[in-house]
Amino acid sequence: MNLNEHLAALQIVVPLLAVPLIALLQLRRMAWLVATLTSLMAFAIAVAMTVGVLNGQDYQYFMGNWQPPYGIELRVDALSALLLLVITAASSAALLASYHSLDTQIEPRRHALFYAAWILALAGLSGIAVTADAFNVFVFMEISSLASYVLMAGGPDRRGLPAVFKYLILGTIGATFYLIGVGLIYMMTGTLNLEDMAQRVTQVADQKPVLAAAGFITVGLALKAAMFPLHLWLPNAYTYAPHVVTAFLAACATKVSLYVLLRFDFLVFQDNLVSHPLRFASLLMPMAIFAILIASAVAMFEKNIKRLLAWSSVAQIGYITLGASLVTVSGLTASVLHIFNHALAKGSLFLAVACLAMRLPGLQLRDLAGCARSMPWTFAALVLGGLSLIGVPGTAGFISKWYLISALLTLGAAGVALVAVIVIGSLMAVVYIWRIVEQAYFQAPSNPAAPAAEAPLTLLVVTWVAVLANVYFGLQPALPLALSSSAAAALMGATP
Amino acid sequence: MELLGYYNYWVFAVVLCLGLYTVITRNNLIKKLLGLSIFQSAVFLLYITMDKVDGGTAPIIQKGVSDPIFSNPLPQVLILTAIVVGVSTTALGLAIVVRIKESYGSIEEDDILARDSEL
Structure with a gap:
């Protein structure tokens, strides 16, 4: 078995497998250790793939060996490699910092669950960067968002709670808009694979639904990426979150939505809409x-x-x-x-x-x-x-x-x-x-x-x-x- | 009547706007979450309605039926995932509302803002 071929899948599988393990660990230092090791391993995978991408390799992985456009395709190119580096490095650094910093912010008995949510957020964010399937992006987006609401609500300041509630409402509206957009495109093209979508969008006779889809997707992702004037959730959510969580999510959460926006827009719409x-x-x-x-x-x-x-x-x-x-x-x-x-x-x-x-x-x-x-x-x-x-x-x-x-x-x-x-x-x-x-x-x-x-x-x-x-x-x-x-x-x- | 022929899409659009309107205008956090659920349900309707084929049945191979017409199962599978996501979002939202109630003693947005500015 050649490990190199499976790196794209491992990028998601390793953190996902670690989540239940961390949640079950009762000792908080053990939970921290396993979470940090998982995150460092994800970082190592990202580095390995970056090296591969720089040497001209294109990582493609067909989940369950179903060929696209029917199966879910994972794909890592230069853009996703850069995002993966950012996500895994930010997570690892913030986790290392959390050894001391978290003690003052979260009760010790909740540490294990906190770290489990953290690694879930890491898996979701990496999943968005790895996948080449429009609906898969939505699923990973919601995994990472739900986990990050949990992380942000963990802070000791009660003002964090209304802030997270606002983020939950706006984040869900953003993700749902994205879902509507994907649905409209699926109606017109019959595919969810981004590459395939790009080819089929040109053959669509009536462009209006695709145009509406472009609008929904852009606005939905702009909301997730806190693009002005859709940023209202961001300042308070960042301020009252535990400090290490802010360091982790400020470095990568909004960037990942921007990544989806760039990928979707430039791959599917840019060339194909008048x-x-x-x-x-x-x-x-x-x-x-x-x-x-x-x-x-x-x-x-x-x-x-x-x-x-x-x-x-x-x-x-x-x-x-x-x-x-x-x-x-x-x-x-x-x-x-x-x-x-x-x-x-x-x-x-x-x-x-x-x-x-x-x-x-x-x-x-x-x-x-x-x-x-x-x-x-x-x-x-x-x-x-x-x-x-x-x-x-x-x-x-x-x-x-x-x-x-x-x-x-x-x-x-x-x-x-x-x-x-x-x-x-x-x-x-x-x-x-x-x-x-x-x-x-x-x-x-x-x-x-x-x-x-x-x-x-x-x-x-x-x-x-x-x-x-x-x-x-x-x-x-x-x-x-x-x-x-x-x-x-x-x-x-x-x-x- | 071509417009009425798309009545299921009209239902989608109206329910979507109702949900969004509730989220924006209500002051009570639980009502906001209800609005969010309605908003998400509208999208479920969009997906369910797009897979319907006239006279289509379930996509199961049957003996004696050589060329069956069946509804597209993929959007149903997709929306099943989205429903699960919706349920967990609502659950998490309610959990946060419980904690807000514990620490502020209120679930009205105005009260919460007022209590923070007292400090």
């Missing part, structure tokens, strides 16, 4: 511009660090959709690259916040006053992550913004105006990161008698690994760049 690129761009671009400007502005006035970073996530999703709305290879490259780089930056920032939360009484900005003196390593990580978020040269954030700007400049005058939007957005990012720095470094400590100590070593090490990955991929962007440019070429490949 004047679709224009409609796609005229929907996404204004939403992206408003996201960048308005969400960054809100973040500048936010007093809670977690909510500040959550608003900044809404803005960063704007950069990703802005790149995609150009419908060019260079724009898509920038967009996919930003999915990777923003996950790095936001993941490490939320891990740093988890470090802070271990030692500080609260996460309001005033609670940070003067703490940089007693927690130098944590704050250095926070600052480096912030620089990557702003897009300072030498960090990962710079690379994707650079590609986005060079993609925009090919558009002429309109492009220059959009570059101005990006520059303004980045300047606002400087402001909100600076507010953290100012509080932490330049204010007198509020309680000089008992300065906060440095966070536990394992937590700090994980945070620093994530932060150094930002610097590494800022200086050596070859890996994400190769993946995202070949992903963009493949997505645009249908369009001559």
Whole structure:
């Protein structure tokens, strides 16, 4: 048996098998250990497939050996490999960090079930990235969403509950819209396999139902991806979730919905509907511009660090959709690259916040006053992550913004105006990161008698690994760049 | 009457809007969840109605029937999965409402917002 052929299926099967095992384990440290090992194994599978994809291999797997279009096909190309790397790495890092961080947030007796839900979310998210079947995407989307509602509702703050309830309502509406869209397309084409769908959509005589399907799918996924102005669930859900959960889901949950949007739109609709690129761009671009400007502005006035970073996530999703709305290879490259780089930056920032939360009484900005003196390593990580978020040269954030700007400049005058939007957005990012720095470094400590100590070593090490990955991929962007440019070429490949 | 010929799709659209309207306008969290269930049921109707073939039977091979007409079983299978998803979403939603009631003492959205702003 050649293991390599089965990697795509193992990516889902390994976490799914581990879930009941973890749920049954009574000892919380054992549950943590098994969950972390599972997540690391998933990461290893993702790395192995990335290496394969970079060497020109295309992973295809037919579930139960039913050939497509009848059976469910799993498929891993450059885009899904990049997503899998992000998902599994974020999950592994956040799980390693949860060893200390979770103790203060969730009662010990519920740890095992919590980790089971975590691995279920991991399986769902990886499933979305792996599958090539439209209905399968819906099923995995609901698996991951239901599990992440459970994870987010686990926090100690009661305000998390209404926030999760709102997320549950809006997330379900989004997923149901997607389901309606898939149903309409199935009515017109009779297939659920994305590749097959792309070929059959061209033969459909009446385009109206397909057009309606495109609308339902785009809006449904935009809701899941928290695209402005459909982001209302995100800030509170991220703020009151347990810190490690925020680090995990902020890095990958919304990105995965964006991935489905890109895949569906560029594979099935882009080439086959009349004047679709224009409609796609005229929907996404204004939403992206408003996201960048308005969400960054809100973040500048936010007093809670977690909510500040959550608003900044809404803005960063704007950069990703802005790149995609150009419908060019260079724009898509920038967009996919930003999915990777923003996950790095936001993941490490939320891990740093988890470090802070271990030692500080609260996460309001005033609670940070003067703490940089007693927690130098944590704050250095926070600052480096912030620089990557702003897009300072030498960090990962710079690379994707650079590609986005060079993609925009090919558009002429309109492009220059959009570059101005990006520059303004980045300047606002400087402001909100600076507010953290100012509080932490330049204010007198509020309680000089008992300065906060440095966070536990394992937590700090994980945070620093994530932060150094930002610097590494800022200086050596070859890996994400190769993946995202070949992903963009493949997505645009249908369009001559 | 071509419009009336599509009456099952009209039912789908009306039920969908009713569900969505309930979710948006109701203040009570349980009623919101009920609206969400109605909204999802509408989609079940869409899937069930699309597989119906005039005069179609169950897709089972029978002796003596050489060229049977049968309804498409795939959408039914799909929607069975979606129904399961809907049930678990409602269950999870209700569980969250129980916890909201425990910690806030209310399941009216206004009250909950008011209680948080008191702090």
